[in-house]
Amino acid sequence: MRLVVDLNKCQGYAQCAFLAPDVFALHGEEALLYDPRAAEEQRERLARAVAACPVQAITADGLDGAGGATAEAGQGESGGR
Numbered sequence: 001m002r003l004v005v006d007l008n009k010c011q012g013y014a015q016c017a018f019l020a021p022d023v024f025a026l027h028g029e030e031a032l033l034y035d036p037r038a039a040e041e042q043r044e045r046l047a048r049a050v051a052a053c054p055v056q057a058i059t060a061d062g063l064d065g066a067g068g069a070t071a072e073a074g075q076g077e078s079g080g081r
């Protein structure tokens with residue numbers, strides 16, 4: 001799964017790092033590091049992190065229905081599998 005964090009929006013609240021520590025890590029007060037290709041097993045945690053981010057800075061592909069708060073463009077674009 002691919003994800004992107006808009007670091008211009010991110011305020012370093014660390015909700016994501018708390019909810020999906022294998023995907024997000026906060027270094028210091030403001031520097032958010034994340035894995036842009038999260039493992040499939042992280043889907044549920046990632047969905048929670050997306051939903052919990054106070055500024056909606058996290059965008060993830062292929063999170064359909066898991067969190068309910070993600071992008072509208074879930075269907076049609078990726079004709080993958």
Ligand code: SF4
Pocket residue numbers: 005009010011012013014015016017024032052053054055056057058
């Ligand atoms: S929850 Fe959102 S604002 Fe907080 S560190 Fe993660 S991406 Fe940034």
